[in-house]
Amino acid sequence: xxVLTQPPSVSVAPGQTARITxxxxxxxxxxxxxxxxxxxxxxxxxVYDDSDRPSGIPERFSGSNSGNxxxxxxxxxxxxxxxxxxxxxxxxxxxxxxxxxxxxxxxVL
Amino acid sequence: xxxxxxxxxxVKKPGASVKVSCKASGYTFTSYYMHWxxxxxxxxxxWMGIINPSGGSTSYAQKFQxxxxxxxxTSTSTVYMELSSLRSEDTxxxxxxxxxxxxxxxxxxxxxxTMVTVSS
Numbered sequence: 623x624x625v626l627t628q629p630p631s632v633s634v635a636p637g638q639t640a641r642i643t644x645x646x647x648x649x650x651x652x653x654x655x656x657x658x659x660x661x662x663x664x665x666x667x668x669v670y671d672d673s674d675r676p677s678g679i680p681e682r683f684s685g686s687n688s689g690n691x692x693x694x695x696x697x698x699x700x701x702x703x704x705x706x707x708x709x710x711x712x713x714x715x716x717x718x719x720x721x722x723x724x725x726x727x728x729x730v731l
Numbered sequence: 732x733x734x735x736x737x738x739x740x741x742v743k744k745p746g747a748s749v750k751v752s753c754k755a756s757g758y759t760f761t762s763y764y765m766h767w768x769x770x771x772x773x774x775x776x777x778w779m780g781i782i783n784p785s786g787g788s789t790s791y792a793q794k795f796q797x798x799x800x801x802x803x804x805t806s807t808s809t810v811y812m813e814l815s816s817l818r819s820e821d822t823x824x825x826x827x828x829x830x831x832x833x834x835x836x837x838x839x840x841x842x843x844x845t846m847v848t849v850s851s
Contacts, residue, residue, distance in 0.1 A: 653836070655835070655837040655838070657776075657838070659776075664841040664843055665776065665841055666841070667834070667837050667838060670834045670835055670837035671834065676834065708775065710837075710838070718790065719778060719790075719793070720778040720781075721778070722775060722777070723775070725775040
């Protein structure tokens with residue numbers, strides 16, 4: 623089955639740029655989605671199809687995807703961005719299922 | 732507004748079954764597939780399966796095949812997820828999430844979650 627690998631944690635100071643990676647075999651050929659989850663809340667879609675933002679999501683959130691790594695970039699990080707972030711793809715191989723990365727805890731110092 | 736409202740928390744004994752509901756509003760129920768995702772305490776997100784509310788067809792994650800059943804009631808715009816033969820490892824928050832084909836099949840709307848506790 624397809625595996626997505628994320629770093630368990632990323633720390634960044636307010637106002638700086640946070641980059642959260644999501645590794646997978648030839649992930650560049652897949653459409654990657656990113657979700658933000660704050661404690662006690664349901665996940666929220668922040669980036670879809672590698673780099674597009676749903677309505678209502680700040681331009682500070684962006685994404686890229688190439689080769690074996692997809693990246694979620696959060697510019698001008700704010701305290702309110704502290705959360706868990708998950709990448710997700712659809713595995714079109716024999717399993718035909720949705721796959722989530724293990725999640726990354728973003729800490730704003 | 733578009734929203735998914737789930738049923739309340741459940742406490743079940745090992746070996747029992749649980750049925751969680753997810754009521755959709757604010758959009759055409761039969762136009763969007765619905766996923767079920769669970770999250771054990773302190774853990775990540777785990778995909779369980781998907782249902783087409785229009786025809787009722789389903790696809791389940793291999794891990795849950797034989798134990799999970801997803802159904803829908805178009806008259807009330809509600810989808811259901813039933814998990815049987817519960818064990819302690821099934822203790823988790825269960826979410827329904829809408830699949831949006833216009834957003835490259837991303838999960839664009841999530842329910843608030845239903846906590847299921849399995850304990851003797």
